[in-house]
Amino acid sequence: xxxxxxxxxxxxxxPLRFLTDRAVQARHDTVFPWGTFAVNVLGSLILxxxxxxxxxxxxxxxxxxxxxxxxxxALTTYSTFSYETLRLAEGGARFYAAANVLAxxxxxxxxxFAGVAFxxxxxx
Numbered sequence: 001x002x003x004x005x006x007x008x009x010x011x012x013x014x015p016l017r018f019l020t021d022r023a024v025q026a027r028h029d030t031v032f033p034w035g036t037f038a039v040n041v042l043g044s045l046i047l048x049x050x051x052x053x054x055x056x057x058x059x060x061x062x063x064x065x066x067x068x069x070x071x072x073x074a075l076t077t078y079s080t081f082s083y084e085t086l087r088l089a090e091g092g093a094r095f096y097a098a099a100n101v102l103a104x105x106x107x108x109x110x111x112x113f114a115g116v117a118f119x120x121x122x123x124x
Contacts, residue, residue, distance in 0.1 A: 005062045009070020017075045032096050033084040036077060037104055043076035044108040048115020055116075056123035
């Protein structure tokens with residue numbers, strides 16, 4: 001039964017990633033991978049809220065599997081982040097490559113902390 005929660009979340013997360021990436025990237029005329037950046041930060045925020053809810057006892061294990069493993073696992077993408085960063089560096093856009101790494105780590109961690117703080121304020 002647990003695998004159904006993961007599959008259901010992934011069935012939502014994967015197309016959401018594709019659609020969000022395309023929508024965000026279409027609005028920016030730059031080589032910076034804004035779409036991947038956006039889905040990774042969004043996934044970090046969701047995982048932060050979920051983690052805070054788990055710590056507060058407000059999230060069941062099925063919700064963890066659905067949102068954390070399924071949805072966020074399919075929504076976020078470390079492989080695409082790595083590929084796009086490498087592509088930027090190889091294409092001579094080293095500044096954008098470095099900015100992508102730095103901004104992704106800082107924004108991702110910030111989103112997780114903000115999500116945990118939000119959940120603690122809601123359910124603690």
